[in-house]
Amino acid sequence: MGTPRCSLAANISAGTEANLSLALPITPAFSPLYRQIKELILNSLRSSEWKPGEVIPSEIELAARFRVSQGTVRKAIDELAAENLLLRRQGKGTFVATHAEQQVQFRFLKLVPDNGPPGGEGPAQRHIIECRRTRASADVARALALRTAEVVLQIRRVLSFAGTPTILEHIWLPAAPFKGLTAERLSSYKGPMYALFETEFNLRMVRAKEEIRAESAIDGRELLLKVKHGTPLLSVERVAYTYQDEPMELRRGYYRTDTHHYLNTLG
Amino acid sequence: MGTPRCSLAANISAGTEANLSLALPITPAFSPLYRQIKELILNSLRSSEWKPGEVIPSEIELAARFRVSQGTVRKAIDELAAENLLLRRQGKGTFVATHAEQQVQFRFLKLVPDNGPPGGEGPAQRHIIECRRTRASADVARALALRTAEVVLQIRRVLSFAGTPTILEHIWLPAAPFKGLTAERLSSYKGPMYALFETEFNLRMVRAKEEIRAESAIDGRELLLKVKHGTPLLSVERVAYTYQDEPMELRRGYYRTDTHHYLNTLG
DNA sequence: CAGTGGTCTAGACCACTGG
DNA sequence: CAGTGGTCTAGACCACTGC
Numbered sequence: 001m002g003t004p005r006c007s008l009a010a011n012i013s014a015g016t017e018a019n020l021s022l023a024l025p026i027t028p029a030f031s032p033l034y035r036q037i038k039e040l041i042l043n044s045l046r047s048s049e050w051k052p053g054e055v056i057p058s059e060i061e062l063a064a065r066f067r068v069s070q071g072t073v074r075k076a077i078d079e080l081a082a083e084n085l086l087l088r089r090q091g092k093g094t095f096v097a098t099h100a101e102q103q104v105q106f107r108f109l110k111l112v113p114d115n116g117p118p119g120g121e122g123p124a125q126r127h128i129i130e131c132r133r134t135r136a137s138a139d140v141a142r143a144l145a146l147r148t149a150e151v152v153l154q155i156r157r158v159l160s161f162a163g164t165p166t167i168l169e170h171i172w173l174p175a176a177p178f179k180g181l182t183a184e185r186l187s188s189y190k191g192p193m194y195a196l197f198e199t200e201f202n203l204r205m206v207r208a209k210e211e212i213r214a215e216s217a218i219d220g221r222e223l224l225l226k227v228k229h230g231t232p233l234l235s236v237e238r239v240a241y242t243y244q245d246e247p248m249e250l251r252r253g254y255y256r257t258d259t260h261h262y263l264n265t266l267g
Numbered sequence: 268m269g270t271p272r273c274s275l276a277a278n279i280s281a282g283t284e285a286n287l288s289l290a291l292p293i294t295p296a297f298s299p300l301y302r303q304i305k306e307l308i309l310n311s312l313r314s315s316e317w318k319p320g321e322v323i324p325s326e327i328e329l330a331a332r333f334r335v336s337q338g339t340v341r342k343a344i345d346e347l348a349a350e351n352l353l354l355r356r357q358g359k360g361t362f363v364a365t366h367a368e369q370q371v372q373f374r375f376l377k378l379v380p381d382n383g384p385p386g387g388e389g390p391a392q393r394h395i396i397e398c399r400r401t402r403a404s405a406d407v408a409r410a411l412a413l414r415t416a417e418v419v420l421q422i423r424r425v426l427s428f429a430g431t432p433t434i435l436e437h438i439w440l441p442a443a444p445f446k447g448l449t450a451e452r453l454s455s456y457k458g459p460m461y462a463l464f465e466t467e468f469n470l471r472m473v474r475a476k477e478e479i480r481a482e483s484a485i486d487g488r489e490l491l492l493k494v495k496h497g498t499p500l501l502s503v504e505r506v507a508y509t510y511q512d513e514p515m516e517l518r519r520g521y522y523r524t525d526t527h528h529y530l531n532t533l534g
Numbered sequence: 535c536a537g538t539g540g541t542c543t544a545g546a547c548c549a550c551t552g553g
Numbered sequence: 554c555a556g557t558g559g560t561c562t563a564g565a566c567c568a569c570t571g572c
Contacts, residue, residue: 030568032541058557069543074558082349084534090558091550108533208533213524214481214499232481232499238533257480264531266375266475266505267351297549299560325538336562341539357539358569541567548560 037066038076045085045096046243052098052198056086059094085206085243099194099205108194108208108240111167111260118263121161129156129224131183133175140172143239143250151175155186158224166260168224172250177203194240203248208240212262221254234262304333305343312352312363313510319365319465323353326361352473352510366461366472375461375475375507378434378527385530388428396423396491398450400442407439410506410517418442422453425491432492433527439517444470461507470515475507479529488521501529 041062050056059077063070077094080086084107087095097104105119112118135149144152152172159167173181178201189196197203217231225233234255242248255262308329317323326344330337344361347353351374354362364371372386379385401421408415419439426434440448445468456463464470484498492500501522509515522529 032567034541060557071544072542075541077558088558089551091552091556093551093557110531110533206534210531210533212479212501212529212531214501214522215524216499230497232483234479234481234501255481257482262479264377264477264479266377266477267473299548301560327538338563339561342560344539355539356570358537358571360538360570535572536570537572538570539568541565543565544563546560546562549558551555551557553554 033068034072034075034079037062037068037073038079040066041076041080042085042243048202050096051202052096052204053100054096055093056096083206097206099192099198105192108205110210110262110264111255112263113161113260124159124161124167125163126187127158127160128183128187129158131155131181131186136172140250144172144174144247146174153178153181155183157186161260164256164259165225166256168221168254170252174248177201177248203242205240205248206243207245208238211237213237215254217254225254225256227256227258231256233257236262300335301339301342301346304329304335304340305346307333308343308347309352309510315469317363318469319363319471320367321363322360323363350473364473366459366465372459375472377477377529377531378522379530380428380527391426391428391434392430393454394425394427395450395454396425398422398448398453403439407517411439411441411514413441420445420448422450424453428527431523431526433523435488435491435521437519441515444468444515470509472507472515473510474512475505478504480504482521484521492521492523494523494525498523500524503529 041056044050044056056062057065059070059073062073066073077086077088081088081094084097084104087097089095099105099108102119106112113121132154133151134154136144136146136152138148140146140152141148141150146152153175155169155171155173157169157171158165159169178197181201185200186193186196194205197205213235214232215235217225217227217229217233221233222229222231225231227233234253234257236251236253236255238249238251238253239247240249240251308323311317311323323329324332326337326340329340333340344353344355348355348361351364351371354364356362366372366375369386373379380388399421400418402416403411403413403419405415407413407419408417411419413419420442422436422438422440424436424438425432426436445464448468452467453460453463461472464472480502481499482502484492484494484496484500488500489496489498492498494500501520501524503518503520503522505516505518505520506514507516507518
């Protein structure tokens, strides 16, 4: 750029630095401009300056705001779009990703019917069994980064496809951010649970990890899923994270795999 | 660019086109330059002009070869790197990705110990049970895009961690591309099986899909994995594909999940 | 030090959307 | 038609590697 430009942050690589300290390379400590811009955009997302589903300012506007070129903003947005935090739509603008979209559903629910495409059976029927306040056990607390015995919401529900109960889920949520959530609200809401979290509690789940094991249907799970005692089930333990990488949900799912399977693609 | 440039392919969007035909938008039919370059690089990979582990020409060289700017080559390579087909190393060059690298292993083997990091136990001990020629059953033929009763290689092996048998695998390969593969060769090779496929048969697995189910340990699988009859196991059915998206391997794995779990990250 | 990939800019033009 | 994202170029400079 022809005109001098004020740097956005103290860029570490500015001086040569005597470097008498043992030069521990904890991290390269060099952050290109576009990553700093990315961080600024992320901050706007975290602070809900733009909400899920909304447009963010155009690349040209953002370039002007941050005093960088459009290309630099572009590269920042590229990364955020690759991480599914933003969604670009040519001719329309760039939008904050939301769970209230069809395509997004199957990024988090990987169970698909053995025959036919994902979601070919239409949306699942949801049945909330319970939603109550309780205290976190040691493992629940650890997963949610809480202290043991802190108050959490515990939800149990069953998802059915074509009338067949297929998924049994136990969900734990920290009570504070989800203050006011009830079984009634969960039952009456049409749409994915994560979409409800966005609109009602301003909490967006952006990332998750799942640990999958094989277990027998026991302890009453066989009754809710209507399978024989001891039937092998897929146990899927998910921890979901928000923009700030805080664990916000623990979900233990038990999947029947006689008519469905968990589909994963490796690249 | 100041000088006129010959186009690489008949670019559909050249003229306005009378468009009297019903304008069926089968596909947008517009391919940007960098995608055409990407396809040319892919062709070089497919034809083994550059082999796994080797450097490919520098961006400047490729730009000269294809008569485009470095930025366009860059964007083509960006996509191939994002798909894990190429690997960029600053200051050194761009390399063809290979399975003979530590980090790549765990993109395809997602079973990790419950405690400790992935691969914390060191490499698995492999034991080949058999490797024989047979004829494809209907489902094997379908998965590998062969005709029923075509000749295939069938491999069975057990992977153990810390002396505990943990994974039982049945593998089917089309006989022709893998001509000469024997149990002895499999047993003596140090390194991942996919690395052997690269060096011995010039076949690189680039993509795969896995279908996961829960099943009981029966039919002798309980003996090979040394678990009680009926123990729930993870059933992982993988189809792996080459550069040209041809299915080249069918693998049915049975995983013990009492000390390990299948780890998946959702973005 | 030369050569590689990585960043940043500026400007021109194209493709898509909607009023 | 104006406004958005998408492509392409050219050139300058930076960061990293290895000789």
